[in-house]
Amino acid sequence: MGSPSYRRCRLKELGIEGFTPPYLAPTTTGAVVLQGVNYASGGGGILNHTGKIFGGRINLDAQMDNFANTRQNIISAIGVPAAMKLFETALFSVTIGSNDFINNYLVPVVSTVEQKLVSPETFVAALISRFRIQLTRLYTMGARRIVVANVGPIGCIPYQRDINPSAGDGCVAFPNELAKLYNSQLRGLVMELNSNLKGSKFLYADVYRIVEGIIQNYMSYGFYNADSACCFAAGRFGGLIPCGPSSKVCTDRSKFVFWDAYHPADATNTIVVKRLMDGGSGDISPINIRQLMRA
Numbered sequence: 001m002g003s004p005s006y007r008r009c010r011l012k013e014l015g016i017e018g019f020t021p022p023y024l025a026p027t028t029t030g031a032v033v034l035q036g037v038n039y040a041s042g043g044g045g046i047l048n049h050t051g052k053i054f055g056g057r058i059n060l061d062a063q064m065d066n067f068a069n070t071r072q073n074i075i076s077a078i079g080v081p082a083a084m085k086l087f088e089t090a091l092f093s094v095t096i097g098s099n100d101f102i103n104n105y106l107v108p109v110v111s112t113v114e115q116k117l118v119s120p121e122t123f124v125a126a127l128i129s130r131f132r133i134q135l136t137r138l139y140t141m142g143a144r145r146i147v148v149a150n151v152g153p154i155g156c157i158p159y160q161r162d163i164n165p166s167a168g169d170g171c172v173a174f175p176n177e178l179a180k181l182y183n184s185q186l187r188g189l190v191m192e193l194n195s196n197l198k199g200s201k202f203l204y205a206d207v208y209r210i211v212e213g214i215i216q217n218y219m220s221y222g223f224y225n226a227d228s229a230c231c232f233a234a235g236r237f238g239g240l241i242p243c244g245p246s247s248k249v250c251t252d253r254s255k256f257v258f259w260d261a262y263h264p265a266d267a268t269n270t271i272v273v274k275r276l277m278d279g280g281s282g283d284i285s286p287i288n289i290r291q292l293m294r295a
Contacts, residue, residue: 001039001063001094001138023066033070034078034086039063045100046131053103053110060096060134064141071141087142088199091293094135095149095207097186100127101178102154102262108163124182128189135189139197145292147276147284148190149205150183152264153212158229158239159261165236169227171215183208194286201292205284210275214257214268221271223257230256230265 020038021028028037043057044050051057058066075083105111105123138146154160155167155176164172183206190204218226230250232238241247243260250256259265264272275283277290287295 001060001067001092001096023063023070030077033074036090037067037070039066040095043099043103044096045104046096046127046134047100047104050100050104053107060131064134064137067138068141084142088144090143090145091289092138092143092146093149094138094146097127097131097149097151097182098154101151101175101182102157102159105178106154106160106175120178120181124178124185127182128185131186132189132193135193135202136197139193139200144199145201147203147205147289147292148186149207150186151179152207153215154179156212156215156227157262158227158232158235158237158258160239161227161237162235162239162261179208201295203284203287203289203292205276206282207272207276210272210279210283211264211268214271218257222255223267224255225250226257228256229258229260231260235261 020036021032022038022040039058041058041063043054044059044063045057046060048059048061050059071083071087074086078086105114105118105120135146135148153171153176155172155174160172160175161167167173187204190202193202194200214221214223215226218224227237229238229243230253231243231247232250233241233244233247235241239261241261253259253265254267256265257268277288279288
């Protein structure tokens, strides 16, 4: 659930080949859904109005509704006891939150008034409050093993670098400060849910820490570019226009930390997922994903 990120790499690490079928695909029916379903949506957010400039995005509340439909179909097919056992042992991945900043609170011009009326603290509090309700709903529908990824260093993406030229060669401070404010409270939320929801195993995935480390030490990871988009059309860092048919593509995408104006490249995602699968408590807590699946 959430926005598409790290999903394919994580599945490979778990020994699952291919993509988890998207919920809206006409072929995602019958026995197929017993192997997992992808509810993620580009542009979607925790808040329902996030990404409204993109039109047909699916927010997290709607993604939860879609899972509720799948859940009922599974119960009808295999019965309540078997369905609940399936949900309890399944891995749920919730990667969301970046769009609530990038395509909501930080949208140039459009959000200027909102930033004056709503403080970062108030906005983050609203996000956490809504996310608490959503994650609790997921638990009440039977989910127990839930990986919750935090927001990465969004001030370092090519888009933010290009629309904030005053940052020079560095990452943009304000978006990263917002992310860290949110992440701090998200960590507390995960701990709270683990304490209050019996039998739950929520994991806090510190994507911010991992990606920031990659950017700061990119050459040691085999990259030769940590600030620009591999797929680019305009802007000093290739972040002004989204990747599209008319864009140019770098000669070796495995050497770029970022694929486009917003997203890490596959090579970056692979590193992140390996750290989440087998890393220590600094990367993911209270245990890593492999330990969770063996528990």
